Amino acid sequence: MFFLSLRVTKWRSNPSHWAGDCFVALLLAMTLLPSPVSAVSISPSKAFVTIDPGASQTMILKIKNDGPRDARYKLLVLGAKQNENGDLFYGANFWPAETWVQPESNVVEVGAGQERKVIFEINAPRDAAPGSNYLSLQVEPSSSAGAGGVQLQARVASLLILQVAGSVREELEILQWSPRAYSWRKAVWPFELIAQNNGPVEVETAARVVVKNWLGREKIIKEIELGKILAGAIRVSHQEVKPHGVVYCKGLCPTIYTPDSKIWLPGRYTVKTEIKYGLTKQTARAEAQVWFWPLWSLLAGLLLIVVGSLAGSIALRKARSLAP
Numbered sequence: 001m002f003f004l005s006l007r008v009t010k011w012r013s014n015p016s017h018w019a020g021d022c023f024v025a026l027l028l029a030m031t032l033l034p035s036p037v038s039a040v041s042i043s044p045s046k047a048f049v050t051i052d053p054g055a056s057q058t059m060i061l062k063i064k065n066d067g068p069r070d071a072r073y074k075l076l077v078l079g080a081k082q083n084e085n086g087d088l089f090y091g092a093n094f095w096p097a098e099t100w101v102q103p104e105s106n107v108v109e110v111g112a113g114q115e116r117k118v119i120f121e122i123n124a125p126r127d128a129a130p131g132s133n134y135l136s137l138q139v140e141p142s143s144s145a146g147a148g149g150v151q152l153q154a155r156v157a158s159l160l161i162l163q164v165a166g167s168v169r170e171e172l173e174i175l176q177w178s179p180r181a182y183s184w185r186k187a188v189w190p191f192e193l194i195a196q197n198n199g200p201v202e203v204e205t206a207a208r209v210v211v212k213n214w215l216g217r218e219k220i221i222k223e224i225e226l227g228k229i230l231a232g233a234i235r236v237s238h239q240e241v242k243p244h245g246v247v248y249c250k251g252l253c254p255t256i257y258t259p260d261s262k263i264w265l266p267g268r269y270t271v272k273t274e275i276k277y278g279l280t281k282q283t284a285r286a287e288a289q290v291w292f293w294p295l296w297s298l299l300a301g302l303l304l305i306v307v308g309s310l311a312g313s314i315a316l317r318k319a320r321s322l323a324p
Contacts, residue, residue, distance in 0.1 A: 040154065053166070061117070061158060064116075077138075101121070130166025131231060134161055136157045140155035172229070175194040193235075211269055224237065268291050
């Protein structure tokens with residue numbers, strides 16, 4: 001409104017700008033007018049299918065046009081993988097099964113407010129390896145726009161876990177479990193955990209961190225969440241162990257927080273991670289050593305050195321005074 005008012009004032013003082021003002025106002029109005037947006041939803045959002053090598057199956061995907069106009073949709077089959085945070089991303093040539101799954105038609109038309117069922121044919125070759133393939137069945141509006149409007153593209157996807165029947169071996173490996181930016185006198189011990197699923201199927205995980213002292217006694221047990229790890233995926237998790245309630249920062253300023261447990265004694269501690277995974281409930285383990293020297297132990301050690309030096313000096317002087 002401020003822009004239009006400013007231009008009208010200028011037109012009154014200079015009528016030669018009237019045509020340009022009207023053109024700018026028309027462009028602004030066209031920009032603010034709503035454009036038709038294609039809204040589409042699909043079901044199921046996730047499906048699990050098991051197939052034998054050399055067999056064929058079908059899967060039905062329901063596409064609903066939630067928009068006010070009839071629309072055409074393109075159907076795509078892509079692969080899906082997990083990143084190190086556990087999020088899915090999509091692309092081509094990720095899995096062999098991307099060529100096994102084909103829609104009955106690459107383009108479908110759905111009326112406004114209507115729903116249509118699309119059949120996907122699944123044909124597994126005879127030499128298909130046992131294990132899981134992760135596919136993304138994607139639906140996107142056709143690029144053609146309606147008359148007088150601009151159509152925004154909104155792609156939706158359904159995750160298909162296609163598992164080929166057969167004998168498989170679950171295998172999870174811990175690639176790294178080590179201190180990260182560790183300071184031997186701080187009360188927060190940061191660790192980086194990197195685990196990889198080397199098996200051909202996804203695995204559920206239940207993980208924890210266990211801290212033991214030099215006597216082998218468990219001082220801290222902390223559960224950690226890794227979730228499901230897909231076949232071939234790598235999971236990275238940053239963990240913190242908090243032995244006691246004070247962190248000594250620069251300038252010896254204390255920061256108070258809730259500790260996992262109270263470990264005050266200095267010495268060497270073993271920090272172990274354990275991950276139970278899969279249907280077989282196997283366990284992957286790794287451990288690291290941490291030398292912990294809290295500030296009070298350093299001050300006590302310094303005090304002992306000073307006291308020992310003074311005692312030694314006094315004893316030496318006394319011995320010299322008694323010497324003949």
